[in-house]
Amino acid sequence: MPAYSVKVNGQIHQVDVLPDTPLLWVLRDNLKLTGTKFGCGVAQCGACTVFMDGNALRSCSLPVSALGTSEITTIEGVAGKEAEAVQKAWVALDVPQCGYCQSGQIMSAVALLKEVPKPTDRDIDLAMNGNICRCATYVRIRAGIHDAAKSLEG
């Protein structure tokens, strides 16, 4: 099997996998970064959301061979003021229920706040509607994003 070099959370790893292996399974099975979740495998649910060079990406749908020299950030490595604000708001509002979708939700929310520091409800709808939550924690996700945005203002 070919060897690929992937840069994740600031570290370079060598992995021996099939070229069409989705980044998701490289992260989970090879690097044991299991915070990124499998929910559908077909870019429908957002549970697998990571950053590629800072942009939100569905890792289930990117083959490792297409990664090139891009840098990946996962929930384990996400940092910065937006990430802190989002995670804090999530805890304050008790957002997660089963929690399984939440790594993806948080990654998408952080990506949104980096681009739109003060998102409207419509901005939230557009940025977050790729992330399914079967527990339907959406009310608190929305409130959490607004609260995080507010805390970043001050």
Next chain:
Amino acid sequence: MTIHDKTLSRRSILKGTAGLVVAFYLPKAAKAQSGAAQGFTPATGPANFAPNAFIRVAGDNTVTVVSKHIEMGQGTYTGLTVIVAEELDADWSQMRVEGAPSDAKLYNNLAFGPIQGTGGSSAMANSYEQLRKAGATARAMLVQAAANSWNVPAADITVTNGVLKHAGSNHEGKFGEFADAAAKLPVPANVQLKDPAKFTLIGKDGVVKKLDVKSKTNGSAQYTIDIHAPNMLTVVVAHPPRFGAKVASVDDSETRKIAGVVDVKTLPSGVAVYADGMWPAIKGRAALKITWDDSAAEKRGTPELLQEYRALAQKPGTVAGSHGDAEAAFANAGKVIEAEFVFPYLAHAPMEPLDGYIEWDGQQALARYGCQFQTFDHGSIAGVLGLKPEQVKIDMLYAGGSFGRRAQTTSHLAAELAEAAKAIGPGKPVKLVWTREDDIRGGYYRPMVLHRMRGAVKDGKIVGWTDRVVGQSIMKGSPLEVMIKDGVDPTSVEGSKELPYDVADFHCDLHTTDVAVPVLWWRSVGHTHTGYAVECFVDELLQAEGKDPVAGRLEMMSKQPRAAGVLRAVAELAKWTGPAPGNGRARGVAVVESFDSFIAQIAEVSIGENGEPRVHKVWCAVDCGVAINPSLIRAQMEGGIGFGIGHILFGEVPIAQGAVVPKNFDTYRSLRINEMPEIEITILKSSEKPTGVGEPGVPPIGPAVANAMAALGLQRPRQLPMVRGAVS
């Protein structure tokens, strides 16, 4: 899901399944067991003091509650820990929680009899007294240990936020200091419970944070799918495309060429591909060439079933509930209204698909997964592997959602997991993972159901009501089949076989159909369809009489004070003045009791630009007895409402000639954030015993939305989902 029929605990039966013998017998009073487990050794980890199976106090002052109920998003871990912390007068920051191992003697669900498992929104209800006693016992022993050490009377010691104090002698100490001494004391048989007026945690808003939230916001929470172990094999199984089909032959030559594929085995449930990771397993499965033997398979599709159900609905069924003389009421009625409601098969689609991990060395088996029905699964794993029950252990992990899907009476997942281990041989840890396609296409759905309703109206009153229900039984063919009494599966007609309304002449009957599509309880079970049928139909009859949906219902609820209470409360919350607030929006109301909790909801709805119903806002009133944790209750209402809306709008598993049509979330549409309404909730004050909230939020929302649509001048949708053929 549920095993919530109270008669279950009063029945004594023996039933075998997969090597499991279950005796349902529980004289309720005899089972109160807190403090009875003297000499209990803690399941895991160090503890200086473990007065019973539920509490461990360590030298470092941490108090660990052992939860016999699975945490699958409904907040049990936190809710149960609150009860113990309250009685202990502990500080919330010192509380921890972990899942109980499978051990039905210690951890049975008191609502299920001698069975360990979670369901029927029963976690709080069956644990409340038990954990209060457990906590109060531990407190009494810690106090006694302190009294002995300080040489003061126990009665003079106070406990606040985890600190024991004797004011007179100025002594002060924490739990950890007295854990060793407390462990040497006899366990008192009878302890005084706290006066509820002195509760500082139970029923208080915002004083406790959920225990599992932090790990669920930084990716560190461990689910079954996250397990990795040395030499572990990942397994995916190719299941037959038609229910009831079998493997005829397999050509696995292409599969075996894929790097990372380790082996291929035929199991009773399908063909298993073993690989060193998920991707080769998925690829390997796709490369299998399987010929299926369809001779015993289900070949009917949902259109054929609907035709058959309609024909059945013309004939009388088995009586489920009846009073007065419905036929006479119809003969004398001023007006007769009829309606047929059709409900599709629904998949649960928990966010984490089904999965399990097992280690088996030929002598012992350890399974680790989001196990919801321990006692059934335990027996099933032992049966498949030819082990004695004591050679099997199940660790209960976080489940990424369930909605009933993991509460399997047939233990099909546990059996497949054990079969996968058995086929590859001892000494090879196996992680079985279902993909989303396996999940959506794998059956165990909310049954497809048809209701044929007739209502008789006379002199402005509903005088007659019949409801004929047609659908599969959830319990039939499972170890719970004994619950079927006189041919009626209680879960088929719960909510239908009696009404919350005063109707003089009433009749409800049932046709149980035989279809090879496996069915299972789905968040709120029978109420998912009976709530919709009853609450849409009563609204339609009230509309025909020209009555207000709220006032009209209340007139007929003389025997339902708690249901009437939530209905009044929700009307007040929404400032209800009738169904038509204007600006293109309308409001609908519904009230449903399920699992001994009472919920009323009002939905404000318009038709969106895309032609689909758009739910803008939902008001919700809850009476679930003592409200242990208001934030958790609100979360379950919010989630239940969202789950309900998603499915009444889009949820449907059509079947064509025996083969399931949808595949994944692209064709089994799920509610998304832009479709979620704003929600306002009021929790009624109550001193009734606490009842569940995991499921009861779901049933009222469908009919509330449908009734709003009627107020918009549209029909109440009589065939769900409202948006048919929905793909995103």
